[in-house]
Amino acid sequence: MIQNRSEIVFLYDAKDVNPNGDPMDENKPRIDEETGINIVTDVRLKRTVRDYLYNFKKEKAGNIFVREIEYEAGKIQDAKLRAEDFLIKDGKKLDKKKDVKTLSEMKDIITQNILNQCIDVRLFGGTLPIEKSEKEKTAITLTGPVQFRMGRSLHQVEIIHIKGTGAFASEPGKEQRTFRDEYILPYSLICFYGIINENASKYTHLTEDDVKLLLEGLWNGTKNLISRSKVGQMPRLLLRIIYKEKNYHIGDLDKKIAFKPETNVEKIRNLDDFKLEITELLKTITEHKDKIAQIEFQIDHSLQLAKNGQIITSDELKKLLEKECKVIDLHLQ
DSSP states (O other), rough: OOOOOOEEEEEESSSOOOEETTTTTEEEEEEEETTTEEEEEEHHHHHHHHHHHHHHOOHHHHSSSSSSEEEEEEOOOHHHHHHHTOOOOOEEOOOOTOOOOOOHHHHHHHHHHHHHHBHHHHHEEEEEEEEESSSSSEEEEESSEEEEEEEEEEEEEOEEEEEEEEEEETTTOOEEEEEEEEEESSOEEEEEEEEEHHHHHHHHHHOOHHHHHHHHHHHHHHHHHOOOTTEEEEHHHHEEEEETTTTTTOOOOGOOOEEEEEOOGGGGGGGEEEEEOOOHHHHHHHHHHGGGEEEEEEEESOOOOOTTEEOOOHHHHHHHHTTTEEEEEOOOO
């Protein structure tokens, strides 16, 4: 299981897409109205990881608890039904009324099976309602060791409203096709910050192999969001700092990276239009090197990184980090 705390910084960009629509606001990209910053929820990021692991890594990752499952045509499981999928003992599906004596026994069986089988619960935790009868109800509550803050763009963004026509008429007999509205961002560089808590991992049995799949899911899952509203998103930087000391982390690593535009912010469209100043990040790592066990990273070579205003390559960054601590290139594809 995970023994040490670690921090994650993950950056990806989105070009001519909607990174995370708000269903309560015409599905427009989420924007902090005060600052013009693009917001992406942690729920969206976790869905990216879950979808990747379920679609591409079933053999290694195992089951995914949070997903849409039909139990009858047109009817989707609620959380209680999904939990009961794991009411299994010795390979046999149990009847909660006949085969299980107490609510506590039912809860223990389901909890053990979910933690053994479902990587997303080991990573992110969850609250799962359990019901043996109308009068016997409880819940499994697990705090996820992996917690992300809301993702935020490192710069102001603008929303573009696009109108178009649909492929079909609005109803039979009509000659005119329907109209559609959509909202996109020409460009957004989004930064997520997260912590892996070694204390919570004791309760969900999170392993280092699980975390490796999490990192792969962040990177490759973002690349594999190939839908009309998401194609155009690419991972750019992934950094994980693992600490030696229990209950310790630096904190706010994402705030040690400064966005330096090469043009007016509203004109930013590509990686060439800005650089990321990481001088403060490197300084912070040096100051805390005695408490750092290891750094893992992956960088898109197209991303322009700078130290004291001078562009540095990913290889040069690796050499700078290796002076302070052990560094591992994740080699994600």
